[in-house]
Amino acid sequence: MKVLVPVKRVIDYNVKVRVKPDQSGVDLANVKMSMDPFDEIAVEEAVRLKEKGSATEIVVVSIGPSQAQETIRTALAMGADRGILIQHDAVVEPLAVAKLLKGVVAEEQPGLVVMGKQAIDDDNNATGQMLAALLDWPQATFASKVELTGEGANVTREVDGGLQTLSVKLPAIVTTDLRLNEPRYASLPNIMKAKKKPIDVKSPADYGVDPTPRHTVLKVTEPAKRQAGIKVESAADLVMKLRNEAGVL
Amino acid sequence: MAVLVVADHDNQALRDTTLKTVAAAQSLSNEIDVLVLGHGAESAAQAAAKIAGVRKVLLAEGEPLGRMIAEAVEAVIVPLMAGYDALLVPSTSAGKNFAPRVAAKLDVMQLSDVVQVVDAETFVRPIYAGNALETVRSSDAKKVITVRPTAFKAVAGEGGSAPVERLSASAEAPGTRFVNEEMVVSDRPELGAAKIVVSGGRALGSAEEFRAVIEPLADKIGAAVGASRAAVDAGYAPNDYQVGQTGKVVAPDLYIAVGISGAIQHLAGMKDSKVIVAINKDADAPIFQVADYGWVADYKTAIPALMEELGKSGK
């Protein structure tokens, strides 16, 4: 079974985001970029399926600027087999990403698509669900455990209130949550090997998809900042202040 | 314009999130219908009929809908959308699961986690873990919106008398079967709706310690329990307790963070709380930058002292 893993290049999760003074967006100049952490978990899951013999080939795909090749290389160093870059320099929204991925699925015919639940830049949490809808495939989002069962997969999902387990028929879309696994670091030899793995470069037009955004960003602003308050020295002081000053107890 | 709101409920009663999503809908239109999906959800539909300002309640029932299986929910909502200009869904785990499916079927780019309605085309939403707010105008003919409930003030759940219409639409999910669920059973208030939240972090060190320290404090002041990702990852607390960018977003009157450093991903889920208390032994922990009341202390001595102090005054 072939597994497809979409990976997005995003601002590194450790970077402190700065809003540009002209309110046109956030400052991405000279900022560290990485693979979306949820996508790292997706790649790891696919590699484990391959190590267990359930997956035969792992194809990673990224939609973004030419630098997204680096993100693809990271996935290849973790153990994916080959990459596809659908190069586009402007913003591509989840709906357009899903349409492009639908095109990739038509070409590659994977039995399973594993992807992140959320890109930590736009925080949409939408692409996997959209892809599932466009393909009319079952979806199991926010996965904390995936077990292949031959014809299908049992997926445990992190939901409000606890955990829900669904059984989905393959092909299906799984989106990853934080507890699914702990992604490995690529070893130096694997990083070297990854340099020789193939990456196909395509364009949105190759899939007949118009990537023009449906949303126009009018402005990006900084949220109201909280002021640091005061320090308390004792339980009595804290309880008194919460009762009398803040009125919340 | 006509707007459809999907209710969040437990079959018996509506959750607060529904009333807050109706509030968001009211900034768009006066023609608001509420869709109740479930299995044995008649009481929830009756409750929805009482919401002030609701025009009509639609009720669709079936086993997959009782589990909020995304494919089944999509099958009910997509045909209904012929009669609506916007769909508003609370940003719960269920809402986040099905709303983008509906959006894709309608060829619409979803507006995720909206915190402000500017006008019928223009919305504000947080990006980058809430470190920035983007104001976007959607060019789509229909809007599919998930609403961040903490950003809206609940409408009155009483005073209305809308008719309830039962839908006979089919709701199948042929590729998906519910297997089981493991829900956290607790008498505490729900994390998303609680007036007070006590959260514990990595400092607690074990599940036993989390239970022995955080839970009694929460129970003493009628609070819900939350946790940082580190505490959940380490198994000190169930996944459902995670507060943050990729967990639950809460905005209680009082948020007490115990042994939590205050990473941006955690702050994203609680920085809109009215009053924040931080208890941390490191005076430089970033959590103190957002705390109204900071207490530099070891939780091992601070929490027992706090329990005693709260006990003294009869609370």
Ligand SMILES: Cc1cc2nc3c(=O)[nH]c(=O)nc-3n(C[C@H](O)[C@H](O)[C@H](O)COP(=O)(O)OP(=O)(O)OC[C@H]3O[C@@H](n4cnc5c(N)ncnc54)[C@H](O)[C@@H]3O)c2cc1C
């Ligand atoms: C993709 C992604 C998504 C994430 N999503 C979330 C999310 O939704 N929610 C979230 O919380 N995190 C999230 N994180 C993780 C986040 O970056 C932090 O790692 C996490 O919040 C740290 O948890 P913590 O504060 O409990 O642990 P730490 O950062 O280790 O802090 C522990 C704190 O306890 C204090 N301490 C230690 N001992 C004591 C003591 N005896 N008494 C008092 N204080 C003590 C220490 O001084 C320290 O400040 C995410 C990360 C990524 C990459």
Ligand SMILES: Nc1ncnc2c1ncn2[C@@H]1O[C@H](COP(=O)(O)O)[C@@H](O)[C@H]1O
């Ligand atoms: N430009 C992209 N290229 C590849 N994968 C993407 C892209 N955008 C989103 N995805 C995938 O969709 C997931 C959810 O993203 P989002 O819906 O934007 O929060 C990500 O974790 C990725 O797996």
